[in-house]
Amino acid sequence: MAxxxxxxxxxxxxxxxxxxxxxxxxxGILLGTGDKTITEICASHNLDPEFLLCIINTYINEEYFPxxxxxxxxxxxxxxxxxxxxxxxxxxxxxxxERHFEFLIGRSGNNNNLGLMKRFFDELxxxxxxxxxxxxxxxxxxxxxxxxxxxxxxxxxxxxxxxxDKLNDLKxxxxxxxxxxxxxxxxxxxxxxxxxxxxxxRQNDRIRxxxxxxxxxxxxxxx
Amino acid sequence: MRKNDINAYIFVPDSITTIGLKYLLREYFEIDxxxxxxxxxxxxxxxxxxxxxxxTTSQLFASNLxxxxxxxxxxxxxxxxxxxxxxxxxxxxxxxxxxxxxxxIIASINIPTESMxxxxxxxxxxxxxRLIAKGYINKEIAEKLNISFNTVLSHRKNITTKLGIKxxxxxxxxxxxxxxxxxxxxxxxxx
Numbered sequence: 539m540a541x542x543x544x545x546x547x548x549x550x551x552x553x554x555x556x557x558x559x560x561x562x563x564x565x566g567i568l569l570g571t572g573d574k575t576i577t578e579i580c581a582s583h584n585l586d587p588e589f590l591l592c593i594i595n596t597y598i599n600e601e602y603f604p605x606x607x608x609x610x611x612x613x614x615x616x617x618x619x620x621x622x623x624x625x626x627x628x629x630x631x632x633x634x635x636e637r638h639f640e641f642l643i644g645r646s647g648n649n650n651n652l653g654l655m656k657r658f659f660d661e662l663x664x665x666x667x668x669x670x671x672x673x674x675x676x677x678x679x680x681x682x683x684x685x686x687x688x689x690x691x692x693x694x695x696x697x698x699x700x701x702x703d704k705l706n707d708l709k710x711x712x713x714x715x716x717x718x719x720x721x722x723x724x725x726x727x728x729x730x731x732x733x734x735x736x737x738x739x740r741q742n743d744r745i746r747x748x749x750x751x752x753x754x755x756x757x758x759x760x761x
Numbered sequence: 762m763r764k765n766d767i768n769a770y771i772f773v774p775d776s777i778t779t780i781g782l783k784y785l786l787r788e789y790f791e792i793d794x795x796x797x798x799x800x801x802x803x804x805x806x807x808x809x810x811x812x813x814x815x816x817t818t819s820q821l822f823a824s825n826l827x828x829x830x831x832x833x834x835x836x837x838x839x840x841x842x843x844x845x846x847x848x849x850x851x852x853x854x855x856x857x858x859x860x861x862x863x864x865x866i867i868a869s870i871n872i873p874t875e876s877m878x879x880x881x882x883x884x885x886x887x888x889x890x891r892l893i894a895k896g897y898i899n900k901e902i903a904e905k906l907n908i909s910f911n912t913v914l915s916h917r918k919n920i921t922t923k924l925g926i927k928x929x930x931x932x933x934x935x936x937x938x939x940x941x942x943x944x945x946x947x948x949x950x951x952x
Binding site for chain 1: 787924925926927928930931934935937938939
């Protein structure tokens with residue numbers, strides 16, 4: 539897909555890529571954008587258009603990663619975005635999957651496989667929440683302090699692909715291996731929510747691991 | 762869409778052609794091609810799977826015959842002229858003709874082997890799956906089944922390819938869903 543520019547209309551971006559909606563919501567941009575451009579929307583929300591563009595383009599183009607541009611932003615800007623992302627996972631995306639899963643299990647008779655898959659989801663959710671907790675309570679404050687010139691002890695950062703691998707596994711359990719009775723529409727709801735979360739985490743991991751982590755390492759070992 | 766299993770290597774002198782070929786392969790065949798910038802030799806190039814293709818120009822083909830002749834059935838040659846040869850593409854053709862030709866070449870290479878066609882697990886793979894699901898690590902699995910560490914890795918790779926499940930706990934849940942282990946086995950492995 540073509541890169542979004544500062545003069546692109548936000549409504550065109552949303553129409554062509556509706557799954558960008560949760561991403562722009564994190565910046566406080568809600569639907570009802572009229573015909574405003576990215577520049578105009580950013581001006582009214584007090585946002586840096588260059589940063590918003592980097593995030594949107596990174597999200598909608600899986601092959602595109604403006605590493606140099608992203609590294610030009612300060613660590614606290616990146617952290618602030620990642621914090622909003624984590625909040626979105628905790629408040630909306632994870633509960634959304636759980637809600638759909640519970641409806642699906644409740645309406646699918648005695649399908650034991652769905653119960654097992656829900657347990658697998660619970661396991662990966664615990665892992666994700668643990669990583670979010672460590673980032674928010676330990677790593678991010680450490681990077682912020684380092685950026686402010688305060689000395690800090692180094693912290694261990696989890697850069698494994700375990701969570702993405704497990705979301706991918708769960709997706710395949712549904713698509714390749716689901717058996718027994720189940721309610722198709724509710725099942726679609728669960729799969730769509732899992733795929734959306736998987737894409738979101740994959741894109742954010744690129745920002746977390748390829749932008750923030752090198753910034754942190756350079757702050758931890760100046761010169 | 763699942764990515765094509767073929768590895769593609771582009772060995773052409775100019776960037777515009779390289780970018781165009783990469784785009785075509787990515788957009789129409791889900792292949793992420795690798796650019797090669799230096800002369801190829803038999804020692805450095807290793808693609809034992811045979812699931813690969815190389816795209817080069819007639820000039821580079823002619824100047825690297827030792828390398829290309831053994832790989833003739835995997836090499837697409839970009840030419841200035843039309844040819845009946847399946848593996849020669851006229852660079853002046855229109856886009857759809859080039860795509861059709863690449864599609865035919867890929868179809869001729871992309872013939873699944875017997876093991877790839879077989880989607881169900883072999884008995885040995887089931888043995889390995891059961892042990893993974895019970896929480897054993899690769900070294901322990903090798904000892905228990907009296908096979909080498911590399912053989913375990915190979916079985917694991919095949920299991921993941923066939924099932925689309927990579928994580929040990931994901932395989933554990935799959936094993937219960939299909940009756941390979943009991944729920945208490947998984948509970949014990951997670952404990």
